[in-house]
Amino acid sequence: MxxxxxxxxxxxxxxxxxxxxxxxxxxxxxxxxxxxxxxxxxxxxxxxxxGIANIHSHAFQRALAGRTECGSENDSFWTWRKLLYRFVDRINPEQMHQIATQLYIEMLKAGYTTVAEFHYLHHQAGGQAYADPAAMSHALIEAAGDAGIQLTLLPALYMQGGFGGAPAEAAQRRFVSTVDGYLDLLSRLSSDTTPGIAFHSLRAVAPEAIDEVMSWRSDNAGNCPVHIHAAEQSGEVGQCLAWSGMRPVEWLLNRGIDASWCIVHATHLTADEIGALASSGAVAGLCPTTEANLGDGIFPLAEYLRAGGHIAIGSDSHVSVSPIEELRWLEYTQRLEHRQRNIAAGPDQPHTGQRLVEAVLAGGARATEGTDERGSxxxxxxxxxxxxxxxxxxxxxxxxxxxxxxxxxxxxxxxxxxxxxxxxxxxxxxxxxxxxxxxxxxxxxxxxxxxxxx
Ligand SMILES: [Zn+2]
Incomplete structure (x- = not known):
């Protein structure tokens, strides 16, 4: 003891x-x-x-932080993604391990004690599986073990290049799996860790695949966390409307999400989506420094907290590895937008800093470990x-x-x-x-x- x-x-x-x-x-x-x-x-x-949970990490992106800031007039999330893809073509499992170990030590030093690794870089350049199809996942598991951080590994299903089954680009081949290949990966990992589930996004995953994986989950993985990127970019919202007649978060809410889901970013929400997402018990996984860096937009924090919504924070692309900076950006973007102060303060907790910290402690535990809190x-x-x-x-x-x-x-x-x-x-x-x-x-x-x- x-x-x-x-x-x-x-x-x-x-x-x-x-x-x-x-x-x-x-x-x-x-x-x-x-x-x-x-x-x-x-x-x-x-x-x-x-300790605070960092609920959204793509570890390999740490190596690119600060190296995509030399721009031109029309730079956006989509031009940043092109630079990212060029880098992605080169990295191997050993390099993934070294980058992630450095990153996870930085996280611990900053006060994060858990990381949810949203992992979609599964295959070799060219798209062939490694001899061990879980080689990249094992690199991340080993890095977390070396650093001593708690890891919620979220292998992400990535099937296609865009809504409606658009083919993957050449640069996306390292991410792409079939549902069978993905479920095989989850099964292989279950002896080393308790993986959660991630769908990269609605643009990258077919609706039937979500049903199939969720059905596997209820048979094999209990109530494990389920994460998805959604509504990060207004362009993505427009594409989703054209594909389905619904906005991404609206689509997910209609399909049925609950407290074990973490909707990463959820930046662009209507008033109806804010209320319904808050009522679902799902966590909005906010990554304020990355969202600012990529020009995503501003999450409707005031309305969402008023509706009783759950939040957590992640460092995503790792342009910053600091829970303090994430929380500060979260509040300051609201102040700039609303031209008011202390937006996150509430009737039960008027201290903005304390309200934010307490909110992300609770939401972070839920998003990384599910709703069964014991042992989390x-x-x-x-x-x-x-x-x-x-x-x-x-x-x-x-x-x-x-x-x-x-x-x-x-x-x-x-x-x-x-x-x-x-x-x-x-x-x-x-x-x-x-x-x-x-x-x-x-x-x-x-x-x-x-x-x-x-
Ligand atoms: Zn992400």
Missing amino acids: TLLHANRALLPGGWANDVRIAIDGHGLIATVDTDVPASGDLQPMDCVLP GGHIAAGYRADLVEIDTRHPTLVQCADEDLLDCLVFSGNHNPVRHVMSGGRWVIRDGHHELENRAESHYRKTLAALLN
Whole structure:
């Protein structure tokens, strides 16, 4: 049993002082007691938060961050995608492993303790399967194991180049699988991990395939999370309307989605879609820095939170690896649009920073681990996984912060990284801001990028 004492900790009911946290040998929190004085048999900690889930990652895109910013007049998501595809043609499983290891260590240092990897780069350049069809998936599983981050692997089904069965482009061949091939991949992975399910998007997957995979899921994978990109781009909404007479999120709602679904981006929603998506219990998987970088648009946060909608955050293309920056961008885009302040504040939680953090802790656990919360992260409470982040409150931006102001200051007062120690699944992975593999991982990452980008 590991015993910790936190001067203060964010518990499900809010801040508490003098918190003793007991962690069992399986990495789960056994007990949480408050108002327990510090003592010699308790490891001392200052201010402790639950680790945040990063619900949307394409690990290989980390290598391209910042390298697609030299543009021309008509640059858009679609021209960015062309650059991405050129890079995709070159990467192999070992390089995927090195990039993902570097990225996952960066995530832990920033306070993410879980990552949902939305993985669609399955095959060799040219489209042939690897000798081990799960080679790329295994590269990601190994990277997460090396870094010590909790992984929800979401192998993504990608079948076609556009709505209505349009053929895949040459550059998309590495992504494309049949439904049978996809289900075979899920079966192969089930001995190593508990994979979730992802459909790349409605433009990349046939409706019958969604039905077939969901039927496999109910027989084989219980209530595992299901993720899909939807309504990220207004162009995609127009194409979906032309194909089906419905908008992407409207189409999914009509087909039936529930609390185990995560709709990634969901940027372009009508008032009816906002209400129905919130009522479904599904999570809107928001990636504010990537959505800003790609010029996607602005998610209707105020309306969605008012409707009781669930949110979570992801770093997606990894132009930033910081939950603080995601939350700040999420709120600031709203302020710019509405010309008001404190958009995410609510009647039950008037502190914007705290409301955002609490929302993405709960939504992140749901989107990465499904609705059966026991054993998942996201809360400091008995039965939850010991994913803990200690914040250094000695920094000038956080000194003299009362409990209720602390998360506001954390999100809105600076650019330093306040994360000191991180525990993932009961194991210390970051101590004093460092990971034991960081030098080796960085050296491999440098070599990998030299090979890929030259
Ligand atoms: Zn994505």
